[in-house]
């Protein structure tokens with residue numbers, strides 16, 4: 001039923017109306033900037049140095065330290081790294097908030113020794129408690145020493161605090177003595193808190209608990225922006241500390257981030273599970289955008305992910321879990337923010353990795369994520385409000401990329417190791433005139449019938465002149481380019497292998513053969529592309545997008561008996577995706593609904609010249625007004641459709657349509673959203689007819705060595721595409 005709207009008719013270009021060529025469209029692009037990640041990657045790829053937190057994490061994972069030793073070492077790493085034992089001193093810590101440690105302490109507290117509890121308690125108490133480490137007059141040194149000794153902290157004198165109480169259960173406090181510094185940040189935090197809590201309640205269908213926010217002495221919190229910790233004094237109260245005196249951008253985004261952690265506590269997320277720790281930071285960083293789009297603080301963490309796409313998606317080294325907000329950003333733009341709520345609700349007492357693996361169509365969606373992450377024009381899919389497109393400067397770089405320069409004939413191979421849920425961007429450059437023919441052999445990386453077929457993917461971006469093209473090579477064993485033909489004269493091919501398995505790593509070799517001569521005969525390609533993006537409502541409550549296209553590369557031979565150019569061999573790749581997201585307002589209980597479709601496929605066929613066989617050649621051009629029988633020339637009808645598979649071959653295109661629905665509890669008074677009302681369905685589809693484009697009439701000059709043209713067409717109402725074709729006779 002979803003596909004019904006996709007059947008389209010083709011409209012020819014009106015006389016005098018010129019089709020906008022791909023070159024014109026591409027000219028707006030900066031010529032070489034997409035190559036910049038390569039020059040960045042010239043810096044050492046091994047730019048990862050374990051931090052103190054990484055070293056303590058590793059010791060704990062290896063069972064070398066107990067949970068309370070782990071908690072005390074991590075707290076020491078945050079507030080006094082210079083006092084850590086030498087074994088745990090690492091590279092400079094960049095951690096923005098030690099939320100994960102507080103989550104861990106909250107969950108594991110009952111198992112701690114009394115001595116550990118005494119040492120940790122000052123870090124859990126709110127900053128207005130004279131026993132708190134964060135209390136300005138408190139004796140920090142003796143409290144820090146107590147992390148490793150039993151020395152008692154001295155009690156501090158009382159102080160005066162100012163409280164703002166926007167509503168019952170939300171309080172923002174700052175020290176009277178720091179009024180000049182913290183009056184304005186407290187007002188920003190109060191405003192953000194009200195926006196954030198309303199949004200989180202609606203998203204999570206959860207009323208939440210009490211939130212107390214303290215603007216805290218910067219000297220106490222060190223390099224961190226803030227943290228969130230469940231109160232030891234009162235049930236269902238989360239104390240949040242935000243570094244005093246920060247600017248509006250950091251104060252507001254820290255408030256949004258920490259209040260999201262408060263809601264994770266209210267949901268009952270178990271932070272002692274490493275995958276949940278990953279999930280908690282990835283989604284809290286995502287929430288900074290969800291609450292305040294304009295501050296763009298989430299982008300501070302882009303390199304933490306984009307420099308390490310070869311790491312497991314759930315890796316937590318070097319702030320990779322903060323950078324992994326991109327996964328939730330992707331899910332939000334593709335399916336709506338309810339996917340974040342769904343992931344949190346299903347993972348709270350369990351395992352985020354398992355939840356991801358249970359997401360419908362995870363392998364296909366991970367492949368799309370890898371495609372979105374490349375993010376160079378014209379393949380930018382991420383949007384960022386309120387000023388799209390401003391998702392700039394976010395690209396795979398450094399360790400995520402690899403460069404291979406090919407200047408001479410020969411056989412080349414690039415071995416790629418892929419961790420679980422990872423990807424790599426291999427830039428293969430052809431800076432010189434040689435070689436002329438390039439044949440990619442994908443059979444080793446993507447063995448068509450291998451067990452890994454479902455989770456391995458191979459995508460490619462390539463540049464000819466100033467135009468970039470995209471193809472999905474996942475089920476294409478061979479792809480050739482003849483650089484004698486202007487339109488196939490690739491200068492760079494970015495091959496992107498990825499692994500969507502969350503449990504098994506993999507690897508393979510990207511192989512290519514370079515020669516100095518193309519095969520003689522007619523050779524060329526047809527490119528068909530269309531795209532539509534509409535945000536029907538400025539509040540982002542209805543988003544419709546659709547994109548698709550295919551590339552056919554083939555060798556043709558003139559058939560005098562039939563006055564046609566017939567297909568000797570063909571290789572094609574096709575992609576299509578659509579989505580429609582319909583959401584109610586954040587404040588009401590209108591159900592959320594999203595649906596769409598994904599179709600992909602590729603194939604290559606060789607046809608027999610024997611017209612009596614089952615594998616006889618189909619025609620690409622049919623003569624319609626023969627002037628000189630037996631010779632090429634005149635008016636021909638150019639067929640723009642994908643070639644039919646030979647008799648008995650399986651349908652080359654496969655895909656699915658999906659529907660997601662979430663009916664929320666209207667009252668927000670229950671403790672948890674009713675996710676049993678979540679409908680998540682995927683239907684397999686294999687109808688390739690959506691790719692048909694009507695034939696075009698083409699006049700071929702008998703002496704011509706080239707056939708070239710382009711046209712625009714309409715897929716269905718309001719959705720336009722372009723078709724380009726070129727064929728050349730190679731001597």
Ligand SMILES: [Zn+2]
Pocket residue numbers: 097099100257261280281284
């Ligand atoms: Zn955090």
